[in-house]
Amino acid sequence: MKEKKTEEARLPRHVAVIMDGNGRWAKKRLLPRSAGHKAGVKRMLSLVDQMFRRGIKYVTLYALSAENLARPQEELNELFSLLRAYFAENVQKLKAQEIRLSVIGDRSLLPADIVQAIEAGERDTLNCGKGRLILAIAYGGRQEIVRAVNVAVAAGKQVTAEAFSALLNTAEIPDPDLMIRTGRETRISNFLLWQAAYTELYFSDKMFPEFSEKDLDAALRDYASRERRFGRVKE
Numbered sequence: 001m002k003e004k005k006t007e008e009a010r011l012p013r014h015v016a017v018i019m020d021g022n023g024r025w026a027k028k029r030l031l032p033r034s035a036g037h038k039a040g041v042k043r044m045l046s047l048v049d050q051m052f053r054r055g056i057k058y059v060t061l062y063a064l065s066a067e068n069l070a071r072p073q074e075e076l077n078e079l080f081s082l083l084r085a086y087f088a089e090n091v092q093k094l095k096a097q098e099i100r101l102s103v104i105g106d107r108s109l110l111p112a113d114i115v116q117a118i119e120a121g122e123r124d125t126l127n128c129g130k131g132r133l134i135l136a137i138a139y140g141g142r143q144e145i146v147r148a149v150n151v152a153v154a155a156g157k158q159v160t161a162e163a164f165s166a167l168l169n170t171a172e173i174p175d176p177d178l179m180i181r182t183g184r185e186t187r188i189s190n191f192l193l194w195q196a197a198y199t200e201l202y203f204s205d206k207m208f209p210e211f212s213e214k215d216l217d218a219a220l221r222d223y224a225s226r227e228r229r230f231g232r233v234k235e
């Protein structure tokens, strides 16, 4: 049966976002990088609301890459403070909206109090079923794949692609349909490498703090116009 081309059928179920350009946004305004990150969080909060309101079920955000952890300690401390504030101020709001919060990445690289906040946030929203917000923190796609390979090797079993997917941090989360990157760069930067095999990519010239609701609409319209074939020919 041919898929009905309704708006809903064309809406991505899972959108992943690389929130790039906070630093450049701040620099252009002669502000410190920390101001860019603050503006990024503000933008992130409303973008998440906008996406769930449109009916997108899964939203994954690249909040901090494993490689970002090599940034100067001062900038890292600012990013950690923003994360602390995010968890303190938003978990109950997510719960009220029935949004489940999950975090992917290597927690052993994070300060202990942030790990505790992550665990509490995941626990408090575990039974929320309207949508799922996945934050990638201290995340790297290659590192995630290597961890999964080592689990498979330790189990002494060969894996199928499905069995391998289940060993990743994103087990039970469908692959992203659409990946948006702001900030004018056109690369994936170690984000969801395995999961993005057939993800539609969308690159925006806007710096993340200025990526507006209209820009989101443009990305969703662009996605709706794509023909997804997953390597097959169209019937």
Ligand code: FPP
Residues within 6 Å of the ligand: 019, 020, 021, 022, 023, 024, 025, 037, 040, 041, 044, 062, 063, 064, 065, 068, 079, 082, 083, 086, 135, 183
């Ligand atoms: C890239 O911009 C962005 C980041 C390294 C961090 C993105 C994080 C946030 C928006 C806030 C943290 C998240 C939460 C959940 C509180 P950049 O600084 O590399 O920008 P540049 O490429 O212009 O320098």
